[in-house]
Amino acid sequence: MRSAKDFFRPLAVGAPDPLTEIPARPSRAIHFFDPSNAKMAAKVPQMVGTVDVLLGNLEDAVKADNKEAARAGLVKIAQETAELGGGGGSTQLWTRINALDSPWVLDDLTTLVTEIGDKLDVIMVPKVQGAEDIQYVDRLLAQLEAKARLDRPILVHAILETARGMVNVEEICGASPRMQGLSLGPADLAADRRMKTTRVGGGHPGYLVRQDPIVNADNVESGDRKTYQQDLWHYTIARMVDACAMHGIYPHYGPFGDIADVVACEDQFRNAFLLGCVGTWTLHPKQIEIANRVFSPSVEDITHARRVVAAMGDGTGAVMLDGKMEDDASLKQCLVLVELAERLAAIDPELKKAYDSIEVDQ
Numbered sequence: 001m002r003s004a005k006d007f008f009r010p011l012a013v014g015a016p017d018p019l020t021e022i023p024a025r026p027s028r029a030i031h032f033f034d035p036s037n038a039k040m041a042a043k044v045p046q047m048v049g050t051v052d053v054l055l056g057n058l059e060d061a062v063k064a065d066n067k068e069a070a071r072a073g074l075v076k077i078a079q080e081t082a083e084l085g086g087g088g089g090s091t092q093l094w095t096r097i098n099a100l101d102s103p104w105v106l107d108d109l110t111t112l113v114t115e116i117g118d119k120l121d122v123i124m125v126p127k128v129q130g131a132e133d134i135q136y137v138d139r140l141l142a143q144l145e146a147k148a149r150l151d152r153p154i155l156v157h158a159i160l161e162t163a164r165g166m167v168n169v170e171e172i173c174g175a176s177p178r179m180q181g182l183s184l185g186p187a188d189l190a191a192d193r194r195m196k197t198t199r200v201g202g203g204h205p206g207y208l209v210r211q212d213p214i215v216n217a218d219n220v221e222s223g224d225r226k227t228y229q230q231d232l233w234h235y236t237i238a239r240m241v242d243a244c245a246m247h248g249i250y251p252h253y254g255p256f257g258d259i260a261d262v263v264a265c266e267d268q269f270r271n272a273f274l275l276g277c278v279g280t281w282t283l284h285p286k287q288i289e290i291a292n293r294v295f296s297p298s299v300e301d302i303t304h305a306r307r308v309v310a311a312m313g314d315g316t317g318a319v320m321l322d323g324k325m326e327d328d329a330s331l332k333q334c335l336v337l338v339e340l341a342e343r344l345a346a347i348d349p350e351l352k353k354a355y356d357s358i359e360v361d362q
């Protein structure tokens with residue numbers, strides 16, 4: 001057992017102090033790029049300032065033969081793109097390292113932390129199975145941070161993509177003060193759970209409920225019964241959101257592989273937003289616009305939320321607004337939206353303009 005006091009002591013001599021609170025930095029879109037792909041890498045500098053997070057992916061989707069080129073490419077991009085990452089600036093730099101059981105991960109961590117540790121905000125760890133995986137990374141990062149003389153701890157983000165990781169989700173979130181958040185990994189999770197899907201995220205037309213039989217007066221079935229597609233990921237996302245909220249860290253949806261289906265992508269993102277997620281991965285530039293829009297509260301929601309805040313005065317009791325009862329608890333929901341809007345307005349001038357134009361009449 002570890003004493004609660006030890007959690008906030010560095011795990012290596014000379015490593016930076018762990019944070020007692022994870023900063024609520026916007027991460028509406030975590031945009032994946034392959035640093036071994038020269039064409040993709042060349043676009044990265046122009047994307048700084050247009051997306052909350054740029055993530056250099058080293059794991060799945062990078063061919064085994066390109067693993068070293070991807071690692072070296074990420075180092076080069078980080079070193080050459082001054083405004084990217086490093087705790088300030090509007091675009092964070094994250095990476096997804098290779099899995100902990102792969103032959104590449106040790107070099108990923110050693111190279112990245114010692115060469116660009118000052119630029120890296122968050123390291124995403126795939127296929128996390130339990131607290132022991134986070135503790136392994138935690139100690140190693142502290143040793144490397146000390147070696148690199150970093151003055152700020154690098155945060156850790158776990159992908160939930162195994163059944164064991166799901167079962168252990170609460171202990172994963174609480175395993176280290178470095179834990180920044182979680183993402184859903186629907187493709188690996190589906191395989192690990194032996195689900196019978198073949199897609200990267202999103203729904204499935206076969207996962208549905210059907211209206212009861214429609215029968216006529218003679219009890220004979222007549223008329224087509226409507227079907228309603230259900231969300232395959234509802235349970236998983238809801239569990240992830242609770243585990244993150246309990247530990248003061250941030251839940252995210254993951255990949256939506258059908259790039260052409262922008263409508264279903266938007267629906268999946270919105271479901272995650274409404275359930276409590278703060279962002280998602282984006283795999284193509286057209287998903288960034290969707291993520292930024294969906295994971296930012298609408299002007300209508302902020303207008304309503306500000307009306308409730310104004311009407312509730314000291315925050316206690318109940319008032320009627322447009323025929324609906326508002327009280328301490330609905331005020332708290334409104335404050336979640338208002339505070340999110342303030343954080344986003346601070347980095348997004350268009351949103352700031354939209355939110356500033358709201359006039360609240362009571």
Ligand code: GLV
Nearest residue numbers: 161185186187188
């Ligand atoms: C992401 O890594 C996934 O497996 O869905």
Ligand code: MG
Nearest residue numbers: 060161185188
């Ligand atoms: Mg995966």
